[in-house]
Amino acid sequence: MAAYQEVCVCGFEEFNQAVEQHEGKRIFALFVGSKDAEGNSWCPLCTQAEPVIREGLKRASQECVFIYCQVGDKPYWRDPNNDFRKKLNVTSVPTLLKYGTPKKLVDAECRQANLVEMLFCED
């Protein structure tokens, strides 16, 4: 069990800023469909995955930064040219990744506790 620092961002610009701010640290990022005024995401899989991921995060073996990134509304996400798709190669939500590495979980993989644990644990 290690300490983690959570950073909440909305949109691509804020995400990049957060990454720059924490350069050199171990960064995990979760991309989800943005929540409305009532706090509900338009992406049901994201809603299911979040508790599993937060649970896995508690068991991260080493200190890290956790960036929780709301990507935008559904029409923005559907645009094939949005920044997340073009510049970050994040093409679906939810996506959980370890920044700067090929380690990535997408869609239903994000709600499987054993896979989430594997991503958070160091080799």
Added chain:
Amino acid sequence: MPTSSPPGRRARVLSPGTSRPSSEAREELRRRLLELIEGNRVMIFSKSYCPHSARVKELFSSLGVDYNILELDQVDDGANVQEMLSEITNQKTVPNIFVNKVHMGGCDRTFQAHQSGLLQKILQEESAYEYDLIVIGGGSGGLSCAKEAAILGRKVMVLDFVVPSPRGTSWGLGGTCVNVGCIPKKLMHQAALLGQALRDSRKFGWEYSQQVKHNWETMTEAIQNHIGSLNWGYRLSLRERGVTYVNSYGEFVEHHTVKATNRKGQETYYTSANFVIATGERPRYLGIPGDKEFCITSDDLFSLPYCPGKTLVVGASYVALECAGFLAGLGLDVTVMVRSILLRGFDQEVAEKVGSYMQQHGVKFLRKFVPVMVQQLEKGSPGKLKVTAKSTEGPETIEGVYNTVLLAIGRDSCTRNIGLEKIGVRINEKNGKIPVNDVEQTNVPYVYAVGDVLEGKPELTPVAIQAGKLLARRLHGASSEKCDYFSIPTTVFTPLEYGCCGLSEEKATELYMKENLEVYHTLFWPLEWTVAGRDNNTCYAKIICNKLDQDRVIGFHVLGPNAGEITQGFAAAMKCGLTKQLLDETIGIHPTCGEVFTTLEITKSSGLAVTQQGC
């Protein structure tokens, strides 16, 4: 639900031609039967018409217990099996029943055991071992086998560990192909082809003023990122299927037990009912001064953090020629030092054409030389190395200075340091390879092997994958299908690609005699090469037909662009029994290179020239 040999097809426990078994065949049979007994929770040797057998099957069905049956009246060597069972169990009759490897006896004794509660006790007994299957080696063969076994419900572990190369290079899960073989090789080959395409593009009207250069670091980073995603993908797929993956070096310490040592030197022990050795190979060194200190191999090349510069490639294997090929294609000064022939084992006529093309395109060849010493002149990334080499035909010695020396003289099996001697698994002492029977079983019944370590089998990823998958299916009762090693296609991705399936001309001549063969061949000029002004009369197509068997195509050879894609289809056709007539009846697709095979006319025996004109 019972599993048994599929209806309508008479199965054999032993290969055909063994109706009167020799002692070797009997040993084989015993091994196979033990495999069935040890590999199934309930194993029933029975006869389909026998009423006692029927009662026993009903009993297990009523208990909801899965069983595997071998119907002795439905296999060709049923009598031999019955005799061997009698030897093993002292029981001459069927049904002959085993539960959790315990011999229950026949129908009466099994029913008695059921009534007394003994049968249930034996059924419930925990396995003596922690795992059903431990696979040593997480490459193409090992992972395929492990995944399939897990899909069939077994408890599986994969032990994978990469001993760093002498230069310190290591890599993740996936084996040679993914990390230091097929995948990065093909990507670098593609990088080189794109360079050629850029040159061709001007002839097709593309105009650009920028000087075209190649950045090694950009290419390598992109390739390594892709490999990283593949490593991760394998870890995901193992975890998803519940396979335990341990990044540790596995070696046998006693029967059914391995010791796993991790990077930090911590040791853990695991036991399993069955094992699969899939440890693959590593590049061989020359055994000359300076080789391990200063030379690199394919283990190091694909992740080299700096451009190799002026390179000497030692060897004439497909690894050597493919690497030399793409390095030259990326613009580097490349020399290949060859001891004798190119591409040993491949059709030599085509092999020489492969070399000849490379030579025409700037690769230097030093034929009939071997290095005797490598010295470092300057340190650096890359540095400067001096190589001294001796002629194989006389006293001549030459010297050369290179930035990088890449050794590609062969690969050695990783079988010498995994404790095989502790459990008596026999290996070929000369080359370290493991001899197996046609179900990939070693001389120790619970130990199997797949992949490059196998004696006498092609060292190719798809072969290992197929063998691994089928092995898992046979081990866990789901099938009796064996891996077919016959007529396996392959492609050498040299600058001019060479695809082949079946026999080389030399091998065909040796097996069938020249007078029984008809060889059809032609040179061809790919349409895309015409405008680009590239070589005419260089690409080559050849098929070897067996006159004694309806002109069956027994050898297929194509030298030209996209050879791999072309060969794949023809390999399937050859599996269906392709003949020259069928080929002639096939209409070609125009304009392609592949169509040339549908219009082959000139035979070698006619002596006619094969230079192409037109179209």
